[in-house]
Amino acid sequence: MIGIIDYEAGNLTSVARALDYLGLKWIISSDPDVLAKCERIIFPGVGAAGSAMESLKKRGLDLFIKESFHQGVPILGICLGSQIILEESMEDGGTKTLGLIPGKVLRFPSPLRYGEEYLKVPHMGWNNVKWLKEHPICANLDPEFEFYFVHSYYPVVEEDLILGITFYGINFVSAIEYRNLVAFQFHPEKSGRPGLEILKNFGTWIP
Numbered sequence: 001m002i003g004i005i006d007y008e009a010g011n012l013t014s015v016a017r018a019l020d021y022l023g024l025k026w027i028i029s030s031d032p033d034v035l036a037k038c039e040r041i042i043f044p045g046v047g048a049a050g051s052a053m054e055s056l057k058k059r060g061l062d063l064f065i066k067e068s069f070h071q072g073v074p075i076l077g078i079c080l081g082s083q084i085i086l087e088e089s090m091e092d093g094g095t096k097t098l099g100l101i102p103g104k105v106l107r108f109p110s111p112l113r114y115g116e117e118y119l120k121v122p123h124m125g126w127n128n129v130k131w132l133k134e135h136p137i138c139a140n141l142d143p144e145f146e147f148y149f150v151h152s153y154y155p156v157v158e159e160d161l162i163l164g165i166t167f168y169g170i171n172f173v174s175a176i177e178y179r180n181l182v183a184f185q186f187h188p189e190k191s192g193r194p195g196l197e198i199l200k201n202f203g204t205w206i207p
Contacts (some may be wrong), residue, residue, distance in 0.1 A: 002203065003038030005065070007055040008029040009045035009080055011187070018189040024203045030066035040202065041068055044189075045080030045186060046150070049105065050092035052080055062098060069100050069181060076137075076202050077183030082176060083155055085183055091153055101178050103157035112169040119169045122152040129164040129174050129186070137182045137201045138163070138175075145194035147186035149174075154185055180207035 004015055006028050019026045029035050043065065045052060046200075056062040069075060078086050089095045089105035097105070112119040126146040131138055154172040163182065164175030174185040182202070188195035 001038045002026045002040050002042055003035040004028045004044065005035065005061060005081075007045070007052060007059060007061055009047050009052050009055065011044045011046050011079065011189075014187075015044050015078070015189045018199055019203075022196060022200050022203065024199070030059050032060050035061075035064060040074040040075075040076070040078060040205075041065075042202075043081035043085070043183075044078040045084070047080060048091055049084060049089035049095040049097060049153075052084055053095055056084075056098075057203065060157075065098060066100065069179075070119045070132045072180045072207060074202065074205055074207055075181045076199075077176075077181065078189070079151060079187055080183060082183035082185050083153060084174075085181065086155055086157065089153065100125050100181060101157065101176070103155055103159060103161070103176075104144060104152045105155055108169065108172075114169050122150060123168045124150045126165050127168060127174075129166050130157065131164045131175070132162055133177075134187070135163055135177055135182070136205050137177070137198055139201055140197055141194055146196075147174075147188065147191040147195060149186045151185055155183075178193075 083105040085100040086103035163177040166174035176183040188198040
């Protein structure tokens with residue numbers, strides 16, 4: 001069973017539908033006791049870091065995520081879930097986040113340019129990921145595959161934690177891996193076949 005964390009940060013239905021398509025059993029819950037019975041956890045989310053952290057703390061989910069991580073439970077972070085796992089986000093004037101791994105979250109610079117072209121923020125749409133190392137979660141992915149992004153902020157982590165990078169005016173970290181944790185700035189559940197492949201791999205991944 002895969003537990004999908006509900007902390008009022010949206011994006012739950014599309015994740016559940018993707019898991020349904022793959023034949024993977026799931027449950028959506030905001031109750032740490034229910035989620036603790038799951039074999040693996042998906043930490044999705046869209047929105048702002050500050051309000052997300054408030055919601056997590058109100059439900060005791062901040063402590064649950066930390067305990068699950070330290071117990072070796074496989075965890076997949078998606079979009080906002082790939083940012084809150086770090087130590088601090090510059091969103092909302094600066095927000096202390098979960099601190100599962102070292103790193104912080106920055107906003108795309110303004111103006112953001114590619115040559116003479118000014119790029120819109122948020123970064124919204126399809127883009128490539130350059131995978132920097134092999135990982136079971138990324139097995140069977142063609143390097144030419146593109147994934148769906150919607151974000152104005154991006155994670156900054158130590159080099160050995162970077163699984164993949166993406167270029168949008170600047171090179172930014174779009175995939176992170178550490179021990180029993182993988183996290184993506186893009187949305188695998190909205191990325192068609194390659195995204196489904198990632199979720200399928202997560203469903204059988206043993207760190």
